[in-house]
Amino acid sequence: MKPQTTHFRFKASQTLVNDQIQQSLEHVYTGFHEGRLTAAANTDNWEELRTKGKAIKDHTIAHLDHYLDLLADSVEKNGGHVFFADDAEEARQHILGLAKANDVKTVIKSKSMVSEEMALADALIDAGIEAVETDLGEYIIQLAGETPYHLIAPAVHKSRKDVAALLSDDFKDGDPVPDAVQLTRMARSKLRAVFERADMSVTGVNFAVAESGSIALVTNEGNGRMSTSVPRIHVAVMGMEKIVPSIQDLSTMLRILIRSATGQRISTYVTMVNGPRKPDEEDGPEEFHLVIMNNGRDRLLAETRMRESLNCIRCGACLNACPVYRKVGGHAYGWVYPGPIGSIVSPVLTGLKDASNLPNASSLCGACHSACPVKINIPRMLLELRWRTAEGKVDARERTSSIKERAVWKAWRFGMMGRRRFDLGARVARIMIRPLSRGGWIKKAPPPISGWTVTRDFPLISPKSLKSLLSVRTKHTKRDLD
Amino acid sequence: MPDTSPLTARPLRVTLFASCMVDQLAPGVGFSAVEVLEHLGVQVDFPGDQTCCGQPAFNSGFRSQALPVATRFIELFENVDGPIVVPSGSCAAMVRNYYGDLFDRDPGLLERARRVGERLYEFTEFIDKFFGTDAIRGSLDDSVTYHKSCHLLREIGIDGPPLELLSNVEGLTLTPLNRADVCCGFGGAFSVKMPDISSAILNEKLDNIVQTGAKSVVAADTGCVFQMQGGLRRRGSSVRVVHIAEILADSIRSTGPDR
Amino acid sequence: MTDRAKFIAGITSDLGRTEMLVPSADLATAIFEDAEVARTRATHAVSDASSRSSDLVEHMAESAITSGWKVHRVANPEDAAELIGEICRQKEAKTVLRSTHDVLSTIPLEAAITSFGATLGVTALGDDASSTDRDKARESLFGAEVGITGVDFAIAETGTVVLHPRKGLSRLLSLAPPTHVAVMRPGDVLDSLDELFAMERDDFLSGELAGSMNLISGPSKTADIEGTIVTGIHGPLEVHLVILANS
Numbered sequence: 001m002k003p004q005t006t007h008f009r010f011k012a013s014q015t016l017v018n019d020q021i022q023q024s025l026e027h028v029y030t031g032f033h034e035g036r037l038t039a040a041a042n043t044d045n046w047e048e049l050r051t052k053g054k055a056i057k058d059h060t061i062a063h064l065d066h067y068l069d070l071l072a073d074s075v076e077k078n079g080g081h082v083f084f085a086d087d088a089e090e091a092r093q094h095i096l097g098l099a100k101a102n103d104v105k106t107v108i109k110s111k112s113m114v115s116e117e118m119a120l121a122d123a124l125i126d127a128g129i130e131a132v133e134t135d136l137g138e139y140i141i142q143l144a145g146e147t148p149y150h151l152i153a154p155a156v157h158k159s160r161k162d163v164a165a166l167l168s169d170d171f172k173d174g175d176p177v178p179d180a181v182q183l184t185r186m187a188r189s190k191l192r193a194v195f196e197r198a199d200m201s202v203t204g205v206n207f208a209v210a211e212s213g214s215i216a217l218v219t220n221e222g223n224g225r226m227s228t229s230v231p232r233i234h235v236a237v238m239g240m241e242k243i244v245p246s247i248q249d250l251s252t253m254l255r256i257l258i259r260s261a262t263g264q265r266i267s268t269y270v271t272m273v274n275g276p277r278k279p280d281e282e283d284g285p286e287e288f289h290l291v292i293m294n295n296g297r298d299r300l301l302a303e304t305r306m307r308e309s310l311n312c313i314r315c316g317a318c319l320n321a322c323p324v325y326r327k328v329g330g331h332a333y334g335w336v337y338p339g340p341i342g343s344i345v346s347p348v349l350t351g352l353k354d355a356s357n358l359p360n361a362s363s364l365c366g367a368c369h370s371a372c373p374v375k376i377n378i379p380r381m382l383l384e385l386r387w388r389t390a391e392g393k394v395d396a397r398e399r400t401s402s403i404k405e406r407a408v409w410k411a412w413r414f415g416m417m418g419r420r421r422f423d424l425g426a427r428v429a430r431i432m433i434r435p436l437s438r439g440g441w442i443k444k445a446p447p448p449i450s451g452w453t454v455t456r457d458f459p460l461i462s463p464k465s466l467k468s469l470l471s472v473r474t475k476h477t478k479r480d481l482d
Numbered sequence: 483m484p485d486t487s488p489l490t491a492r493p494l495r496v497t498l499f500a501s502c503m504v505d506q507l508a509p510g511v512g513f514s515a516v517e518v519l520e521h522l523g524v525q526v527d528f529p530g531d532q533t534c535c536g537q538p539a540f541n542s543g544f545r546s547q548a549l550p551v552a553t554r555f556i557e558l559f560e561n562v563d564g565p566i567v568v569p570s571g572s573c574a575a576m577v578r579n580y581y582g583d584l585f586d587r588d589p590g591l592l593e594r595a596r597r598v599g600e601r602l603y604e605f606t607e608f609i610d611k612f613f614g615t616d617a618i619r620g621s622l623d624d625s626v627t628y629h630k631s632c633h634l635l636r637e638i639g640i641d642g643p644p645l646e647l648l649s650n651v652e653g654l655t656l657t658p659l660n661r662a663d664v665c666c667g668f669g670g671a672f673s674v675k676m677p678d679i680s681s682a683i684l685n686e687k688l689d690n691i692v693q694t695g696a697k698s699v700v701a702a703d704t705g706c707v708f709q710m711q712g713g714l715r716r717r718g719s720s721v722r723v724v725h726i727a728e729i730l731a732d733s734i735r736s737t738g739p740d741r
Numbered sequence: 742m743t744d745r746a747k748f749i750a751g752i753t754s755d756l757g758r759t760e761m762l763v764p765s766a767d768l769a770t771a772i773f774e775d776a777e778v779a780r781t782r783a784t785h786a787v788s789d790a791s792s793r794s795s796d797l798v799e800h801m802a803e804s805a806i807t808s809g810w811k812v813h814r815v816a817n818p819e820d821a822a823e824l825i826g827e828i829c830r831q832k833e834a835k836t837v838l839r840s841t842h843d844v845l846s847t848i849p850l851e852a853a854i855t856s857f858g859a860t861l862g863v864t865a866l867g868d869d870a871s872s873t874d875r876d877k878a879r880e881s882l883f884g885a886e887v888g889i890t891g892v893d894f895a896i897a898e899t900g901t902v903v904l905h906p907r908k909g910l911s912r913l914l915s916l917a918p919p920t921h922v923a924v925m926r927p928g929d930v931l932d933s934l935d936e937l938f939a940m941e942r943d944d945f946l947s948g949e950l951a952g953s954m955n956l957i958s959g960p961s962k963t964a965d966i967e968g969t970i971v972t973g974i975h976g977p978l979e980v981h982l983v984i985l986a987n988s
Contacts, residue, residue: 009676016682027968029661055769063764065752072745084748136974137965155965163966180969188974195975196883211772212945222916222961222976228953229912230879240752247942248771248779251934262964266808266899266934269976270956272941278952280868282911283879294748302755305583323665327682361676363669363683364541366636380583383541390543401543409539413547416502417554422533426506441715451677456684456712459507466500466509470516470528 001088001119001147005334005346005355012328012361021157025326028156033320035263036371043259053256054374056249057311060210064301064310067210067243068292074213078275080288088118091293095120095202095235098289099129102233104200110219110227111135112204113314114237116148116336117295120202132194134223136187140166149330150338151316152261157329191223201227201285205238206313207253208290210245215290217271218258228273234285236273240292241310253313256373260315296349305384309344311374318368318378324361333358340368344381352388356400359385408448423465430461492612495525499559499568499602502534503704511704514731515569515605521734522613526567531558537576540584542671552576552584553591559598565612566598569605569727570703571634577602579637604634605727606702610643620733621652626724627659627696629687629710631703635663644702644726651733657694661686666701668709684713691721698722700729776946783943786936790928794987797897797930802984804900809959809972810923810982818848821983825889825922826853828981832920834859834886841865841909842891844924844985850889859886864911882911888918888977892925894940898933901958902982905951915957921977923957925984 004011015021040046060067072082085091095118099107107124109115109131121142124131133142137154141147143166148154155163164171164178167186178186203224207216215236217224228234244253250272258267277284300306319325319339330338334355335346343362347355359382368378390406392399415425436442441457444450452458496519500512516526536552539545555577559566568574581595609617628648634640648656667673667683674680687710691699697720701707704725711723753761766773790797805812815821825848829837837854839845841863854861862885866878882888890910894903902923906912915921931937937956944950961976972978 012676013678016678024967031964031968052769059764059767059769062756063762065749065756065758065761066763068752069749069761082745084745086748134975135965136963140965153965153968156968158966160967180966181971183966184963184971184974191975192883196879212942212950214950220961221963221974223974225912225916225955226975229916245770245772246774247945248774248935248938251938254934265804266901266956266958268809268957268959268962272954272956274950274952274954276952278907280908281906281952282864282866282908283875283882284906284912284952292748294751298751298755301752302757304757323667323683323686324679327679360672361679363632363665363667363672363680365632365665365669367632367663367665370636380580383543383580383583386541386543387545388543391546393546405542406544409542409544409547412539413551416533416536416551419531419533422502422506441712449674451674452712454677455681455716456709457715458712459708461506462509464509466505466512467528467530467532469509469513471530473513 001116001336003335003346003350003354005350005358007334008332008357008361011332011334015329015332016327020159021329024157024159025329028150028153028320028326032153032262032316036260036317036320039259039263039265043255049252049256050373050375052252054311056244056252057374060243060245061241061301061307061310064240064243067245068240070210071208071213071243074211075275075290078213080213080275080290083289083291085291085293085295087295088293091237091291092118092120092123094291096123096127098233098235099124099200100127102200104129104233106194106198107131107200107202108194108198108223108227108231109133109138110201110203110217110224111138111154112202112237113148113151113336114204114239114293115202117293118237132191134191134194134226136184136221139187139191143167147331147336150319151314153316195226195230198231200233200235201231202235202237203227205236205242206257207244207250208238208242209247209250210243212247212274214247214272214274216250216254217273218254218267218269219271220268222269225269225271228271228285229283231285233287233289234273235289235291237291237293240294240297257313257315260317260371260373299348300345303348306344306348306381308376309341309381311376312341312345313374315373317371317373321367321371323363323365323367328361340378344378344385347385352385352398353400356389359389419467423467426461426465430463434460493524493565495527495563496565496567496608497527497529497559497562499532499535499566499573500528501568501570501573501704504569505532508704508707508725511569511725511727514725515567515727517731518618518727518734519567522609522617527562529558529562535573535576536584537573538670540576540580545584549584552581556591556594556598560594564601565608566602567605567608568602569725571604571631571638571640572703572705574602574604575633575637604638604640604702606634606644606647607638607640609647610640615643615646616650618647618650618730618734619652620730620736622729622733622736623653624698624729625655625657625696626698626700626729627657627691627694628662629659629666629691629699629701629706630663631701631706632665634702647726647730648700651729654733657696659694660690666706666709668705670705673709681713684709688713688717692719696721698724698729700724700726702726771942779939779943779946782939786931786940789936790931794927794930797932798927798984800897801895801900801930804897805982806900808900809962810900810980813981813983814986815983816986818985821924821985822849822853824983825850826856828920828922829854829859829887830857832886836860836862836881836885837887837889838862838864838882838885838914838918839889840891840911840914842924844891844926845889848924863909864914865909878911879913882913882917885918887920887922888914889922889924890915892923892929894937895925895930896934896937896956897930899958901956903937904955904957906953906955907951912953912955915955916976919973919977920979920981922981922983925982927987
């Protein structure tokens with residue numbers, strides 16, 4: 001997928017004035033965020049599970065080379081094939097090659113953010129292969145020609161009316177809008193026919209188990225199960241960080257993933273696949289391929305201050321908790337991963353210079369860090385990236401701060417390096433903005449704070465600093481005592 | 483040599499770090515904090531040389547500008563005895579949680595910062611830890627709701643104490659705020675850099691505030707106070723936003739001198 | 742160097758090392774627990790399941806309802822047959838398919854289902870089934886109205902039915918028909934996911950890992966349209982858990 005991270009401000013401003021999307025985004029809080037809080041409250045050892053989940057991921061990422069090697073061996077031992085892809089293009093070409101070599105006509109896709117990085121469905125369609133997204137949300141998005149809006153709820157911004165128009169050719173403006181059940185049934189029957197004729201599936205991977213070569217898939221709809229039951233060939237695609245060492249680790253990871261994602265105790269389906277169909281099995285794919293993709297993740301790994309972002313299990317909890325995501329929506333972020341996690345990984349994976357707005361689009365409220373099931377300290381990494389865009393100390397080409405901005409902070413520093421300057425600066429600023437004020441507040445302030453007063457009054461600087469207030473008080477007290 | 487060991491006994495004397503914003507924009511908050519601390523029998527020192535902890539520049543990415551200011555902060559406060567109290571969870575978080583990243587190339591400064599950080603408490607945290615939230619028995623006829631300032635709640639981890647302090651004020655009606663733990667949209671430079679997003683977040687907060695019917699909103703950080711008050715004024719609302727130090731000071735003022 | 746070796750060497754260097762470092766045992770992950778620990782855990786899971794079976798069944802019954810199963814308690818195989826027959830009749834089933842789970846052979850299903858004119862088939866292909874046979878079997882699975890299975894395990898923590906597809910148990914049997922009926926016996930219930938994965942790990946270390954495993958917790962569902970939960974998208978619209986009392 002081609003990054004569009006430069007358009008953040010523009011796309012955000014469009015969403016801010018779209019009432020229908022603002023209303024849809026409410027569900028992200030009332031459904032997912034509050035659901036997670038309830039699920040966590042109902043899990044006795046929730047904090048213990050988060051600590052354990054973080055420990056498992058920290059350990060795995062610190063030995064990622066070893067576990068990748070082990071995983072590849074295990075998958076091959078099970079009779080599967082492993083392909084390591086340095087980037088999205090390599091992965092895409094490999095999968096296209098598999099489809100062509102096997103004369104594949106229909107590919108069913110299960111939701112996978114990694115396949116979004118590859119823009120895989122479009123590539124298959126361009127090659128003349130029918131490629132259908134089967135997660136209902138993804139299917140809606142595919143019909144709309146859009147990209148997912150949320151990690152686990154790709155069509156969260158679409159209204160029932162939008163969906164009706166996409167699913168039915170005859171739906172016209174003004175027609176009564178079918179309810180969610182009717183729309184779901186329509187999609188069910190359309191997709192059933194596709195499942196029955198599919199000869200290849202592409203799924204994501206929620207967890208790959210290094211020791212056994214198993215992959216775990218978490219779904220509610222059952223499309224993941226269709227994908228691992230019907231077609232001849234199953235291709236699973238994963239980012240190289242999606243490993244856990246042992247089968248036993250799945251119980252912890254599944255608990256924190258699912259409860260953080262939807263607030264369910266468990267999803268309707270968890271499917272564990274250990275290679276292709278065994279000889280005596282009734283059904284299942286004849287071939288199993290695992291594609292392990294890097295696509296810039298090595299840079300997150302090599303930068304020790306960003307490494308923790310590879311712990312992410314893509315539950316979407318940080319999006320749901322984020323006040324910014326809930327206002328600007330998923331498309332503003334301009335690449336595959338929206339929300340707080342997107343704001344730290346997209347800049348590194350696609351280029352910080354174009355994505356410099358992302359780390360700045362945060363009030364640093366820390367809700368993402370509190371929500372994260374593996375405790376990724378997202379605010380800390382946002383600050384790291386802000387530092388790089390402001391000062392270009394890591395790579396001079398990444399600096400996007402303006403000369404004016406740099407001058408402001410230089411002046412700020414000068415003012416803070418001595419108490420007299422600090423007081424003098426405040427007095428001068430007060431004198432300058434005082435004519436604009438009424439009753440101690442300013443309705444229209446000059447730059448650099450003009451943005452504030454578009455919607456808010458700004459406080460006038462106090463005539464006396466705390467220091468001078470307290471010194472007067474001390475004098476009085478002393479005099480009273482004398 | 484000043485005593486810099488971690489403290490447990492109830493302190494008789496503390497040092498106030500006002501924060502740059504309180505110092506120049508809201509000195510009343512600092513003044514109130516002093517009154518409340520004195521009411522608890524604590525003598526408050528105010529080092530006159532103080533300015534800022536460096537957070538504004540650090541959060542904007544200008545670490546090379548933040549570094550000398552933060553270093554100056556350390557030099558000033560490592561030379562005072564006893565606990566340091568700041569009426570801001572945000573400044574407390576800067577010193578305690580982020581100086582590590584700012585000083586990470588200087589082990590000497592890192593250690594000095596750690597030692598100062600160990601003695602630095604946010605205002606309500608300090609009262610809770612050494613005196614308990616029932617130590618202030620004020621009274622005030624007002625109806626309030628409480629907004630949970632982000633850095634105090636999530637960076638410092640203080641949730642209950644501010645609410646307990648408020649519920650111990652006699653005559654005060656405390657109405658719960660829906661989504662109290664959701665950010666008000668301030669975020670320092672974020673509020674002027676991306677004012678449209680900041681305001682959209684603020685609007686949700688203000689709607690929830692208005693819904694409580696409370697006459698005042700209490701917050702624990704001056705940034706939140708100005709963001710919310712600025713927005714409420716623009717809406718033409720009469721709801722007042724106050725810092726928790728102010729309302730506690732009000733409550734003991736109306737009760738009169740201490741027992 | 743193969744691509745794989747090159748890829749992994751790159752990771753080693755990104756981790757700041759010159760050689761791959763095999764991790765030393767730590768408490769973070771269970772990979773350092775050897776076969777003996779896995780065996781002990783698995784054995785304990787089984788003995789726990791049988792000694793606490795009545796508690797676990799009650800817990801399972803509650804959790805299963807929360808997960809969306811329609812739960813039925815029956816006293817004996819005859820009652821089970823009557824109940825399942827009634828479910829199939831209400832669904833106006835013409836074709837009902839079942840697995841070869843042991844528990845089903847104790848239930849007189851054939852009579853109950855043929856009584857109202859439906860047919861009961863068993864999905865069991867031979868090892869040497871041709872691809873045409875497999876296509877036909879798949880077609881009949883997609884055409885059936887009800888699929889009946891036993892359960893390999895159940896998990897009380899989450900209200901989950903666990904199935905290991907194998908000969909006599911198609912992957913599609915619990916997925917393609919719009920109604921799935923699972924028959925459970927008291928000894929089948931494990932306490933939590935921990936026990937299940939302990940047993941799974943023991944199977945793996947003994948070289949007996951199944952081709953796949955499905956954890957099923959209620960009917961297929963989606964909330965992708967305006968956050969409204971709708972059951973029955975790609976899998977069953979309705980799932981029944983029949984709990985058979987100890988004989």
